[in-house]
Amino acid sequence: MLARVPAGWRAIVVDNGSTDGSAELARSLGATVVHEPRRGFGAACHAGxxxxxxxxxxxxxxxxxxxxxxxxxxxxxxxxxxxxxxxxRRRPQARGTWPAHARAGNLALARMLRRRTGLRLHDLGPLRAARRADLLALALTDRRSGYPLQMVVRAADAGWRVEERDVPYLPRTGKSKVTGTWRGTWQAVRDMRAVLAEPPGTGAHARPEGSNR
Incomplete structure (x- = not known):
């Protein structure tokens, strides 16, 4: 993965509980390694x-x-x-790349997101880009699986222009603790439903300069 990072970009790898030596390996390959003691997908993302x-x-x-x-x-x-x-928007490139339970949970959340914000998105995948200062101004608080959804919900509430682009989705290395099981997927859906229950206007929203949505 680090070999694929575009030239001139700084790779930040967040370690929030790894026990397999991946943090040391990432550091040896030139990445900036950040240690986050709190467990959770959102905790790692926000630390980065x-x-x-x-x-x-x-x-x-x-x-x-x-x-x-x-x-x-x-x-x-x-x-x-x-x-x-x-x-x-993840586009599977091989059979079995995206387990049925994970895809079903993602589809259900995308529909709930559409009802909540009006955004016609199909995927809440992790590949994304935005301005750092604007993201910090959203005052994201979720530190579990709801973090990526909260980012989109608060961005929509703030009037951001949100777009979705197709990207290839390949078989992962290792098994996911979140989407690799029905239990993990259900916990993620619970976290995200709590985010969708937040009333509009929650958090310190910011409208990026130049937005005309």
Missing amino acids: LTAADADVVCFCDCDGSLDPRDLEPFVRDVAAGRTDLVLG
Whole structure:
């Protein structure tokens, strides 16, 4: 994964409880490793966001299922002011890449998101790009599986231009603790339903400069 990071980009790897030596390996390969003691997907994502110093930041899983090079057009459009938040819509490239329970949970959440915000999105995948200062201004509070959804909900409430782009989705390396099981998927759906229950206006929303949605 680190070998695929575009030239000139700074790779930040967040370690929030790994026991397999991956943090040390990432550091030896040139990544900036940030330690986050709190467990949870959102805790790791937010630690990376606060550790970043670039104007535009990206999020990407490190399991080999997504290619960080696909983020380059996302970053160009955000940096040029053509959009505010770009999400990658995962397109499976092989049978079994996306388990049925995980896909069903994602589809259900996308429909609930559409009812809540009006955004016609199909996926709440982890590949995404936006301006760092604008993301911090959203005052995201979820530190579990609801973090990526809360980002989209609060961005929509703030009037951001949110877009979705197709990206290849490959078989992951290892088994996911979240979407790899029905129990993990159900917990993620519970976390995200709590986010959708937040009333509009929750959090310190910010409308990015130049937005005209």
